[in-house]
Amino acid sequence: MYISDTIRYVGVDDHEIDLFEGQYSVPKGMTYNSYVILDEKIAVMDTVDIRFAHQWLDNLVAELNGKQPDYLIVQHMEPDHSANIANFLSVYPNTSVVANSKTFVMIDQFFGPDMVKNKLCVENGESLKLGKHELTFVFAPMVHWPEVMVTYDSADKVLFSADGFGKFGASDANEPWDDEARRYYIGIVGKYGAQVQALLKTAATLDIKQICPLHGPMLTDNLGHYLSKYDLWSSYTPEDEGIMIAYTSVYGNTRKAVEFLAAKIREAGCPKLVVYDLSRTDMSLAVAEAFRYGKLVLATTTYNADVFPFMREFVEHLTERGFKNRTVAVIENGSWAPQATKVIKNMLEKSKNISYTDAIVTIKSAMNGETKDALEQMARELCREYVALSTTSAIKNDMTALYRIGYGLYVVTSNDGKRDNGLIVNTVTQVSDSPNYIAVNINKENYSYHVIKQTGIMNVNCLSIDAPFSIFEKFGFQSGRVVDKFADQEAIRSDNGLRIMPKYINATFSLKVEQIVDLGTHGMFICSVTEARVLNDKETMTYSYYFSNVKPKPQTDGKKGWVCKICGYVHESEDLPDDFICPLCKHGASDFERIT
Numbered sequence: 109m110y111i112s113d114t115i116r117y118v119g120v121d122d123h124e125i126d127l128f129e130g131q132y133s134v135p136k137g138m139t140y141n142s143y144v145i146l147d148e149k150i151a152v153m154d155t156v157d158i159r160f161a162h163q164w165l166d167n168l169v170a171e172l173n174g175k176q177p178d179y180l181i182v183q184h185m186e187p188d189h190s191a192n193i194a195n196f197l198s199v200y201p202n203t204s205v206v207a208n209s210k211t212f213v214m215i216d217q218f219f220g221p222d223m224v225k226n227k228l229c230v231e232n233g234e235s236l237k238l239g240k241h242e243l244t245f246v247f248a249p250m251v252h253w254p255e256v257m258v259t260y261d262s263a264d265k266v267l268f269s270a271d272g273f274g275k276f277g278a279s280d281a282n283e284p285w286d287d288e289a290r291r292y293y294i295g296i297v298g299k300y301g302a303q304v305q306a307l308l309k310t311a312a313t314l315d316i317k318q319i320c321p322l323h324g325p326m327l328t329d330n331l332g333h334y335l336s337k338y339d340l341w342s343s344y345t346p347e348d349e350g351i352m353i354a355y356t357s358v359y360g361n362t363r364k365a366v367e368f369l370a371a372k373i374r375e376a377g378c379p380k381l382v383v384y385d386l387s388r389t390d391m392s393l394a395v396a397e398a399f400r401y402g403k404l405v406l407a408t409t410t411y412n413a414d415v416f417p418f419m420r421e422f423v424e425h426l427t428e429r430g431f432k433n434r435t436v437a438v439i440e441n442g443s444w445a446p447q448a449t450k451v452i453k454n455m456l457e458k459s460k461n462i463s464y465t466d467a468i469v470t471i472k473s474a475m476n477g478e479t480k481d482a483l484e485q486m487a488r489e490l491c492r493e494y495v496a497l498s499t500t501s502a503i504k505n506d507m508t509a510l511y512r513i514g515y516g517l518y519v520v521t522s523n524d525g526k527r528d529n530g531l532i533v534n535t536v537t538q539v540s541d542s543p544n545y546i547a548v549n550i551n552k553e554n555y556s557y558h559v560i561k562q563t564g565i566m567n568v569n570c571l572s573i574d575a576p577f578s579i580f581e582k583f584g585f586q587s588g589r590v591v592d593k594f595a596d597q598e599a600i601r602s603d604n605g606l607r608i609m610p611k612y613i614n615a616t617f618s619l620k621v622e623q624i625v626d627l628g629t630h631g632m633f634i635c636s637v638t639e640a641r642v643l644n645d646k647e648t649m650t651y652s653y654y655f656s657n658v659k660p661k662p663q664t665d666g667k668k669g670w671v672c673k674i675c676g677y678v679h680e681s682e683d684l685p686d687d688f689i690c691p692l693c694k695h696g697a698s699d700f701e702r703i704t
Contacts, residue, residue, distance in 0.1 A: 111320060112264040114146045114241070118167040120160040121278040128276065132295055132392050136288075137278030140164075140188055141322050143268065144171050145261070148239030151179040151206070153259065153268050154322060155192035164192060165199060176200060179228070179236070181243070182207040183270040184256050185214040189322050194219050204228045206236065208247065210255035232257075246310055248272070250303040252296055258307070265317035271297065272307065273334055274323030286337060289324065293341050294396040298429035304342035308335065344433050345576060346402030349611065350380030351490055354394055355407035355439075356387055356416040361474045362441045366407050368475065369439070369483045376491035377498050386418040395425045402611075403435045403490055406452055410442035415451050423455045432460040433574065437486055441471040461574070463646075465489045493643040496616075497600050497608060502641050504603065509615035509640035510538050510546070512570040516648040519569040519583050520548065521607040522559045528599075528607045529588035531556045532580060534651060536568055544637040546619055549630045553694065555588045557631055564621040566633070567606045572646035575612035577658050585675055585692045602639050614646045670700040678703070 109117035119141035128134045140156035142164060150172070156164045168177075180196055180203050183189070193215065197203065204226040207215070215224055230236070232247040241263040248256045251272060259268040275289035297304065319327040319334065327334050340347050351373060357363035366383060373381050380401070384394045398404050408419040415423075436456065440448035449468055456462055467486035471479050495501050513536055521530045535549035548568065550557045560566045571579065582593055600608045602618045609616065619635035649658075655673070662676035669680040675693040679700065688697045 111143060111266065111318065111326060115261070115264060115266060115320075116144050116146065116171045117326070118142045118144050118152075118164065118171055120156050120163050120167070121280070122157065122160065123278055124159075129296070132276065132291070133390050134276045136276070136281035136283065138188075138276065139279050139323055139325075141320065141324075141326075142168075143320060144168060144177070145238060145241055145243075146171070146175075147241045149178040149237075150175060151181055151236075151238055151241075151243065152177050152196070152203075153181050153320075154183055154189045155180075155196055157188045158191035161192050161195045165195065177203050178238075179204050179206050181259060182211050182215070183259060183268065184253060184322065185211055185218070186253065186271075187218070190215075190218065194223060197224070202226065206230060206245075208232075208245070208255060208257055211257075214255055230257075246307070248303065248307045250300045251307055252300055260314055260316075262315075265315050267311065267314065267316045267319050269319050269321045271322050272304070273319050273327060273338065274321040275325070277324065279325065285325070285327075285334070289334075289337070290341065290347075290400065291392050291396040292323070293338070294399050294429060295392045298341070298399065301342040301344055301430055304338060308339055308342065311335070341399065343576065344399070344430060346434070346611075347400045348380055348402075349494075350382070350401045351378055351403040351405065352397050352401045353381070353383045353405040353407065354386055354398065354419070354422060355383070355405075356385070356409065356419045357407075357441075358409055358411075358416070361471065362407050362409055362439070365439055365441070365469070365471055365475050365479065365483060366405075368480060369405065369407075369487055372484055372487035373491060376487055377494050377501060378491050379494060386422050391418075391421065391425065394422060395429070398422075398426055398434075399429070399431065402433075403437070405437045405439065405486075405490070407439035408441070408448050408452075410440060410446045410448050410451075413445070413447065415448045419448075419452075420455075423452060427455060427458045430459075431456075432462065434459075434461075435463050435465065435490070437465040437467065437490060439469040439471065439483075439486075441473070443473045446470050446472070493611075496641040496643040497610065499601075504639045504641060506640050506642045507544060507637070509570075509617050509642050510541075510544060510637070512615040512642075512648050513538050513546070514648055514650065516650050517571045517575075517580075517654055519571060519579070519609055519613070520550065520556060520560075521567040521569065521609070522556050522563060522565070523606055524555075524559045524563075524588075527588075527592055528594045529556055529559060530569075530583045530593050530607065530609075531588070532584035539634065545622070546617070546635045546637060548619065548633045548635060549627065550633065551630050551694075553629075559588075560621065560633060561624065561631070565604050565606060566619050566621070566635070567602055567604070567608060568617055568619060569609040569613045570615045571609075571649040572612055572614040572644070573649050573653055573657070574646060575649055575658070577660060579612055580654070580658070580675075585694075587694075602641075604638060608641075614644050614648060615640070615642045617641070664703045667703055669703055671703050673699050673701055 123137040143153040145151045206228045235244045438449045469482045618639035623634040625632040677692045
């Protein structure tokens, strides 16, 4: 298999394995990937599982065609990738092993000291020239072992990503990448989101045309899709809108309650609902699905003054992998002393930013009228946002939406007749309540100002405190004149035809411009309210919350000059002109402060 004219695939398929790492079911097998780079100097990238030593060495001989390899590069020491180091060196004893210091310690542990005679110990960021190809080694500790490094080839623009971007399944597995890559990532790497985020930041600085992982297919097309999935998974951001119900049931009564709740959720218009019986579902699939959706319902029986064993195992898997940023609802069943809710909440204390529904359902043996009412309340609460975003079932005159206005941050959406646009504003004020009039201040330099002045309509979306920094980057640091800020997003619209943000908001309202007041650099739009919806009870994002909890700390170490308080851009200069405009967020000099 050709990766390029000078990079060849020499890996193997494993159709014999049933459990990967002794716990993950892999009905479609696994790949153990290895590569060889043919240049003035020849480098082999990693080995394979010990059971495939002969097949791998045969593949290697065929591609080398009588040549001798100069380097064996060891990126990761798990035995499914490193087990054949000794076999390789017995065939090619003059080859130098390229690795970092932590890797060489592990090689000694696995194979005994002094097995490797020719060592090339590399540092983070160090490069190795093969001829045309120059390899740069980037350390990726705890992705997902401490010695891991990835390798970038600047000639063919290939990232050899170690276990990153891998998936379950042999090369002939005919299945979407997302599902098995998600199960692989959450199960194996999921705990180390911060480390993956650090690696993604480094990857963003590289010109990557192809990703070659140690498991799964080589990735060549639509690399942005794979990178975006890893960004979501490693930032613990819900991937899809929807609800997952995970349950255990001994005699069927808890299952009946789940079925009743699921029916009510479907009636309310939930975009996606999945239900898993933890006693019968592959646990790694259930865990991956819990990370996929933003809302999770846990339904279980009290069992030996605890919770049913499969539910305990499930929750432990979640907390071990850093489960956070989710809404959780609990249904407990117990004939005399139900306490599953208490146990589950205690277990989830380790998880950050978990919000619970007000509705907690307690079943005493079997459902009755009271528990059905409680389940309906839970369904309404879980689906409140979905109802509010619905064209047909939303309450569109809920003026309590205006209570969400404060000194907060908002996404104002508009449309220029060709495409949708949006920008971040921080000045939205209710100026009258009979009738309801809203004032919105927008800088005249912003494209949205000119669009709204022409069309006379806008939507104001009240950002909630769960909004990530990426929202501010998208809507605050780039211009709608040249960028489609809603590209690849599902279109949800109010009755005026403008966009409603699909998530990270607690309310939205549609405005009709009645008057424009010229304020010099800004224009104030005085507007009447034509529609108002409330999505949830999350707190509104304030300016102070944004600065304290959302905006990344600027990288100013060792730098002199000025830093933008809005986006963190650093301007390295002794003086800052009065008319200076931040190239990222377009804020002026007044929003800069000197680096001290």
